[in-house]
Amino acid sequence: MNEFELIADLFAPLATTPGAFGLKDDAAVFRAPEGFETVITKDVMIEGVHYLSGTNPARVAQKLLRVNLSDLAAMGAEPQSYLLGCQFREDVSQNWLHEFAQGLTEDQTTFGISLLGGDTTKTPGPNAFSLTAIGALPQGTAIRRSGVQPGDEIWVSGTIGDGAMGLMMAKGEYTPKDASDAPFLKDCLELPTPRIGLGQRLRGIASAAIDVSDGLIADLGHLARASGVGLTLAADAVPLSDPCRRALAEGASDLATLLTGGDDYELAFSAPAGSRDGLLSAADDAHVAITLVGLASDGEGTVRVLNEGQPMAVSQSGYRHF
Amino acid sequence: MNEFELIADLFAPLATTPGAFGLKDDAAVFRAPEGFETVITKDVMIEGVHYLSGTNPARVAQKLLRVNLSDLAAMGAEPQSYLLGCQFREDVSQNWLHEFAQGLTEDQTTFGISLLGGDTTKTPGPNAFSLTAIGALPQGTAIRRSGVQPGDEIWVSGTIGDGAMGLMMAKGEYTPKDASDAPFLKDCLELPTPRIGLGQRLRGIASAAIDVSDGLIADLGHLARASGVGLTLAADAVPLSDPCRRALAEGASDLATLLTGGDDYELAFSAPAGSRDGLLSAADDAHVAITLVGLASDGEGTVRVLNEGQPMAVSQSGYRHF
Structure with missing residues (x-):
């Protein structure tokens, strides 16, 4: 298939919204x-950098889409389309x-969105993708x-560290x-769930x-710096899945790894202390658990991590792609 | 510089529109x-595929931006921002x-646009870029x-084949x-001029x-198929620059190469026969020459190329990236 056949065969059927013009316009x-x-966001995903070679191709597509939808969710937007x-x-x-x-076909149905446009080319490098997600x-x-x-x-929503x-x-x-932990953790890595319903209700x-x-710690750092506050995270309050608890019990990982590992695609958010009922009701409507994990104070954009009341040493706050 | 320093240092100053939130949000x-x-469009550009290694980096950025602005121009849109x-x-x-x-800084001024968002990562492959351009x-x-x-x-606007x-x-x-042809042709390749003013006036x-x-021939084919008409192109009417005319005279190239080479970023467009005055006035306002090169007829999405009234053989209609 050449570029035009590929677009007509694989991608044009995904362009279900009229404004995509069937991918036939400029x-x-x-x-x-x-x-x-x-609301608009754009993320890049490269084979061997952001996902392992050999990952199921449908899941590569779905993760690409979902990490972008997760950004829309964090703004409170409803997803509409993507390039x-x-x-x-x-x-x-x-x-x-x-x-x-x-994979795209399935997720378009799941999230009620349509392909709007884009570009397809071959590369001498690894497979690489960029996606621009649009919401409102x-x-x-x-x-x-x-x-x-x-x-x-x-x-924080859901569980952290999976x-x-x-x-x-x-x-x-x-x-x-x-043995049942393996498919759970594999799904968490490959097929994250963007918290779209929760984001809109927040x-x-x-x-x-x-x-x-x-x-989590790096992203709380982003919140703290953007807001000009200090944040205190109670590491022992961070919600963990049973598979992660078992990994900790087996000594296969430690809490710092789970709090700095990334790829969670949960929402971390703040609200005034009097908002608990509203938040819990919003989370209930969105069918996702939320957990109180910390407190904001006057400060200079720093994150203090306590574990059972004691300062916890964390060598690296999060993943850096660069 | 890590990813965050790079964004803060190089790219945040380009995010001049309030809605970009200084590139500090999701x-x-x-x-x-x-x-x-x-109006939205997205093109990918890869080192060694879409541009030669060793190209001036400012021009890599500018071409990336301009090929996308050229797509907006073809729709008649005014550019606003990009990811x-x-x-x-x-x-x-x-x-x-x-x-x-x-390069981005310069072109933002030239075209009156702002960076809105994006993603930056390292790759084991060649440099590669994707840009999403937004207009209205x-x-x-x-x-x-x-x-x-x-x-x-x-x-068609401007000249073809440069x-x-x-x-x-x-x-x-x-x-x-x-010798003066060399810088002209280099500029045409590296720094195309998107016909934004003309597009809006059309x-x-x-x-x-x-x-x-x-x-040109491939893109007229896209027009013909999308419209369900036949197109006849008078190859000898296609406007050529003096450097291209000299290359033809020297036997260094032939007309078919110029009409199928791509990377022109001119506009090819159609209008009813009675529109000449309006078109020429629009082109004059946009400070670009336009030339009548063909005619549409009943047909099945095909392009017939005539040279001095005789059918012209063209082996390949255009560049295919895939």
């Missing part, structure tokens, strides 16, 4: 609903391409990183003793939010 | 003006990075590829006898438009 057209504004830039290796197989497109929210309601106030409580343990496992550095309640992609 | 926010809609995905080689130098950012136009006025009607005249000769020269396959006059990136 650009696409869209409009945010009346009273709404557009896709594909750099495929010279030796990519037809089967790989079809599975990649199948009522004008002026975006949840920013910079809104944390001293006295706010810090919350992506890090999933990566250790995928790299052959960890084999769970409990609009007007949360004072700030971020998605946990670089590692 | 996503950016923007809104099309009242009565307008958003940037960078995959930098492990051995990229600080100097290279600074020159790359400097009055709702419902986008110029499509599909609007050519039988009887319409086909026009990018192709510039590439031959850059690859060492052509040395102009006239709204309501042109029946269809495309930007000439794959090669």
Whole structure:
């Protein structure tokens, strides 16, 4: 298949919104609903850097989409469409391409979105992808990183550390003793769940939010610096899955690794102390657990980590791609 | 510099629009003006595939931006902002990075746009970039590829073939006898001029438009298929620059190469036969020459090329990236 056949065969069927013009024009057209504004984000994912070679192609596509949707979720936006830039290796197989497109097809249904445009090319390098995700929210309601106030409580959705343990496992550095933990951790690494429903329900309640992609401590650092506050994280309060608890009990990992590993795609957010009922109700509606893990105070953009009340040493706060 | 320092140092100063949040949030926010809609496009550019290794880094950045702005121009949109995905080689130098950012800085001023967001990472492959360009136009006025009607005249802006000769020269396959031709052709290849002013003025006059990136004949083929018409191109009417005319005279190239070479970033567009005055006035306002090069007729999406009235053989219609 040449470039044009590939687009017609694999990608045009994904361009279900009229403004995509069936991927047959120079650009696409869209409009945010009346009273709404557009939220936009772009992430890059490279084979061997952001995901392991040999990962199921459908899941490569789905993770690419989901890490971007997670950014939209952190702003409180509803996803609408996306543009896709594909750099495929010279030796990519037809089967790989079809599975990649199948992953997008599935997730378009799951998240109610449409492909809007993009570009496809071959590369002498590894497979690499960029995705631009587009969402919408009522004008002026975006949840920013910079809104944390001293006295706010810090919350996190879901569980933290599963992506890090999933990566250790995928790299052959960890084999769970409990066999059922393996598929769970693999799914957490390869198929994260962007907290879209929660993000939208946090609009007007949360004072700030971020998605946990670089590692919880690093991402709290981003919140703290953007807001000009100090944050205290109670490491022992951070919610962990049973597989992660077992990995800790087996001595296969430590808490610092889980809090700095990244690839969680949970939301970390702040809210005034009086917001607990509203937050718990929002989380309940979104079918996701949330846990109180910290507190904001006057400060200079720093994160203090306590474990059972004692300062906890953390050598590296999070993953850096550069 | 790590990823965060790089973004803060090189890219945050480019994020001049408030909705970019200084590149410090999970996503950016923007809104099309009242009565307008958003036009969006995304192109990928890879070292050694879409540009030669050793190209001036400022120009790599500028070409990346301009090929996307050319897509917006073809729709008739006014550029507003862009998102940037960078995959930098492990051995990229600080100097290279600074020159790359400097190219963006210059072109942001030239085109009145702002960086809105993106992602930066290192890659084991070649340098590779993706750019998502965002523009706006009055709702419902986008110029499509599909609007050519039988009887319409086909026009092209500027001159065709300069990018192709510039590439031959850059690859060492052509040395102009006239020394002043070399910088001209180099500039055409490395620093194309997106026809933004013309594109906007063609709204309501042109029946269809495309930007000439794959090669004039190939791009006319896209127009013909999207519109379900036949197109006849008078090859001898296609406007050529003096350097290209000299290359032809020297036997260094042939007309077919110039008409299929790509990288022109001119606009090819159609309009009813009675539109000449309006078109010429629009082109005059946009300070660019336009030339009548063909005619649309009933047909099945094919392009017939005539040279001095005789059918012209063209072996390959245009560049294919895949």
